Amino acid sequence: MTPKNMILRTPFAERLCHWLMVICFMLVALSGLSWFFPSMSWLSHVLGTPQLARILHPFLGVVVFLALMFLFVRLVKYNLPEPQDRLWFANVKDVLKGRHIKSLQVGKYNAGQKLLFWGIMSLITLLLISGVLIWRPYFAPFFPIPVIRVGALLHSLTGICLILLIIGHAYMGFWVKGSIGGMVTGYVSRKWAKTHHDRWFKQIDSKKDHP
């Protein structure tokens, strides 16, 4: 039963997938950083021992990739570019200041979230490809050394970019009050939906009136 004045935003399967992905991503990111910056080598203990980190890092990375592909299939239809996205970009300063004066015709996800969605999906694909190239002992022996070198460089750069993108994503999640609650319980208030995703709110509301 839907709680009073609340709207289902994120179904259970998507929430479970998202939070599983968050845990795996943190472990993968921290172990990855431990090899990139010598001053962070102590982080290689996040997966038990440095040896275990070396073994588990790629497998957990594949879990993150598969979880993201599940979300991709479920959410891609809400993240396609639409003409209304221009309105959001034109008013991005007001959005960032938390001033919601006029209707910005925002669908289930705003233009910023859409950019982030495509950024995350592109980077994770590059990370998977470059990760396979350098994955010893299973795949790396099939590739020549120069390819492995390029793979290692690409993997490090895309990894850093994804970590920075996710820090921004998590920051925005905490900054917009009610978003984290939506990802934890699945529900957001009608007021939250009307304020941040007005066009999506109207669609949900009209379906409720005319089933």
Ligand code: HEM
């Ligand atoms: C502590 C870390 C994180 C927090 C607090 C967080 C928070 C959130 C929240 C609140 C939403 C829902 C936004 C809404 O309903 O409008 C969301 C969506 C999403 N998150 Fe996260 N997240 C975190 C980490 C991650 C990671 C590590 C990934 C992927 C590697 C990720 C990928 C996504 C994706 C793909 C969506 C759907 C957005 C869309 O379809 O446009 N998140 N996150």
